[in-house]
Amino acid sequence: MMATVNSEVQQQGTAAVNKVIQVDFDVDDTINYSLLHNNRELLRKLSLTRLTPKPVRDVTIQVELFVGTEHYPYRQTIPLLTDLQIHLSSRVTIPLTSVLTRSLHERLHSTVYVKVTCEGYTAYEETRRVTLIPVDEWLDDTDNNPWLPSFVLPRDPAVLKIVNSARRYLIGITDEPAAGFDGYQEEAAGVDKQVQALWTAIVNEYRLQYINPPPAYSKQTQRLRTPTEVLKSNSGTCIDLALLLAACFEYVGIYPVVVLLSGHAFVGYWRSDVTHDDLVVVGKTPATVPKVGDKIGRTSGKPYVDKFGWRLTRLNFAEVLAYVTSGDLVMLEATFLTGANSFQAAIDEGRANLRNPEEFDSLLDIQLARTADPPVTPLPIISD
Numbered sequence: 052m053m054a055t056v057n058s059e060v061q062q063q064g065t066a067a068v069n070k071v072i073q074v075d076f077d078v079d080d081t082i083n084y085s086l087l088h089n090n091r092e093l094l095r096k097l098s099l100t101r102l103t104p105k106p107v108r109d110v111t112i113q114v115e116l117f118v119g120t121e122h123y124p125y126r127q128t129i130p131l132l133t134d135l136q137i138h139l140s141s142r143v144t145i146p147l148t149s150v151l152t153r154s155l156h157e158r159l160h161s162t163v164y165v166k167v168t169c170e171g172y173t174a175y176e177e178t179r180r181v182t183l184i185p186v187d188e189w190l191d192d193t194d195n196n197p198w199l200p201s202f203v204l205p206r207d208p209a210v211l212k213i214v215n216s217a218r219r220y221l222i223g224i225t226d227e228p229a230a231g232f233d234g235y236q237e238e239a240a241g242v243d244k245q246v247q248a249l250w251t252a253i254v255n256e257y258r259l260q261y262i263n264p265p266p267a268y269s270k271q272t273q274r275l276r277t278p279t280e281v282l283k284s285n286s287g288t289c290i291d292l293a294l295l296l297a298a299c300f301e302y303v304g305i306y307p308v309v310v311l312l313s314g315h316a317f318v319g320y321w322r323s324d325v326t327h328d329d330l331v332v333v334g335k336t337p338a339t340v341p342k343v344g345d346k347i348g349r350t351s352g353k354p355y356v357d358k359f360g361w362r363l364t365r366l367n368f369a370e371v372l373a374y375v376t377s378g379d380l381v382m383l384e385a386t387f388l389t390g391a392n393s394f395q396a397a398i399d400e401g402r403a404n405l406r407n408p409e410e411f412d413s414l415l416d417i418q419l420a421r422t423a424d425p426p427v428t429p430l431p432i433i434s435d
Contacts, residue, residue, distance in 0.1 A: 071107055072132070073100040074167045074175035082116070082161075083184045087145070088430055089198045094140040099132065099167065107132040110174075113166040114143050118159075118183065159183040184272065186432050191273045196311055196413055197359040200420035200427045202275050202294050203309070205302040209278035213249065213299055216256050221248035234304025239322040242305060243381070246320055247394045249299045250383070254391055261389045262286035277432060290316040292385035297417055306418040310371075310382065312410045317401055319375075319382040319414075326379040327418065331360070361419035361427070368408045375402055 077096040087093060093116065101107055110132045114125040123145040129137075161183050167175040189195075189202060204210070214232060221230045224244050232245050253259065259281065264273050276284070276291040278298055287295065290309075296318045297307035306321040321327040357364050363371055374380035382401030392400075405411065420427035 071101070071103050072110065072167070072169050072174045073102055074098070074165075075100070076165050076175070076177060076179075078163050078179050078181060081182045081184050082163075083188065083190055084186045085189065085198055085201050085430055086195065088201060089427055090144075090425055091198075092140045093143050093145060093163070094165075097139040097143060097165065098136060099139065100136045101132055101134065107169055109168075109170045111168045112139060113164075113168075114145070115164040116145050116181075117162045117164070157185060185274070186430060187275050187277065188272045189275050193412060196415065197362050197420075198427060199309060199311075199415055200361070200417050201430045203297045203301060203307070203417050204277055204294075204429045204432065205298045206429065207278040207298060209282045209295075210298045210302050212282070213252055213256075213278075214302060217248040217252035217299075220251045220255075221245060224248055224251070232303035235324040239378075242320075242322050245303060246300065246305065246381075246383075249296070249303070250388070250394045250397065253295075253299075253388055257282055257285060258391075259292070259389050260286045261386055262288065264288050264291075287389075289386050292388050293318040296383065296385055296388075301417055306416070308380070308417065309415045310404070311412040311415070312404065313412060315404070315410075316385075317382060317404055318385050319380055319401065321380055321418075323379060326374075327416075330374075330416065331419065359423075361416045361423055363414040363416070365408065365411050365413075367414070368405075368411050371411075371414055372405055375405060 075096055075098045076094070078094050082093065083091075094114070097112075097114070099110065099112075108131050110129040112125075112127045112129075115122045117123075125143045125145055127139070127142065159182070161181055162178050163181050164178045165175065166173065187202075189199065218231065221232070221244065222228055224230075224247055225241075232248075234245075235242065237245065262284070264275075273288075273290070275294065276287055278295050281287040281291055281295050293309055293316045297309055300307040300318075300320050306324065306327050308319040308321070310317050310319060357366075371380070375382060381398055382404060383397045384400035384404065385397075387397040387400060
């Protein structure tokens with residue numbers, strides 16, 4: 052039996068359409084490319100509410116993000132709207148192929164346009180001003196830090212340059228003329244030597260210096276340098292240098308982690324892929340997890356397991372420390388690249404960074420992020 056279709060719009064036209072369907076729309080003031088790259092929603096809200104008891108036909112939704120002279124549209128047609136209310140923000144996807152969005156160095160004012168029609172008549176139409184955040188600008192907070200692995204760029208040309216330089220040091224460290232970067236085909240000691248060779252090459256070949264981040268004109272964001280920019284300027288922040296090392300590790304097949312503290316970042320690596328694989332298996336409940344029903348568990352409002360499988364939070368601090376103490380996970384203070392410090396000194400300082408659990412924000416496992424569903428992949432940044 053066919054549903055009865057509302058004909059009020061046909062009879063009364065534009066005057067009646069507002070009585071048939073209601074549109075609720077909202078968008079953030081700023082749009083970040085790295086979040087869109089990771090399938091985050093462009094719109095904060097886009098919902099349609101049917102105001103009539105009868106179904107509504109021929110509902111079309113149009114969303115456009117304007118980027119310079121280009122515009123990127125989303126289109127959807129609902130032949131027969133039978134639901135009382137539908138939420139569309141999660142369905143709105145736009146192409147991210149614009150050269151401008153992937154090479155944008157400064158904030159750019161733009162617009163998002165939304166139009167909804169019903170049976171050929173306009174039910175809703177609005178243009179909102181938004182600001183496009185540069186591709187290298189990261190939202191520096193706990194809510195958005197799971198997407199930081201997108202800024203680990205193993206295919207950046209500077210990474211290959213470092214790896215080629217490091218081969219000479221690896222031959223010297225191992226005393227093997229045929230030594231090469233073969234990741235976990237080596238035992239843990241061999242993995243250490245590969246990382247040491249990368250470290251030594253950067254320290255000796257590039258003489259990096261510490262520098263503050265470029266201006267971001269926002270208290271909640273930070274501009275991140277690519278490996279190419281770090282080598283070109285011979286400088287970087289703690290997080291720039293951590294991301295540089297992480298990219299080098301990933302390129303040679305060694306699993307990196309990036310650790311975020313309150314106001315600081317550093318890097319680490321797994322000495323064995325077997326131990327790393329154990330990370331995803333919960334063998335027992337950590338002692339720090341409150342029992343179900345405990346007051347602390349109810350009042351803290353924290354989930355027992357982080358919804359981002361590649362992130363370990365403060366709740367997992369004891370687990371992280373256990374991996375470091377056992378020698379399975381090695382931490383490195385990335386800023387020690389700027390002082391010609393030894394590899395061992397960087398390890399000692401990296402471990403010392405974990406002395407205060409109250410400063411610990413999260414650990415991001417890059418390999419787990421890459422194999423997530425959907426994966427957190429490197430940003431397609433276009434450099435000058």
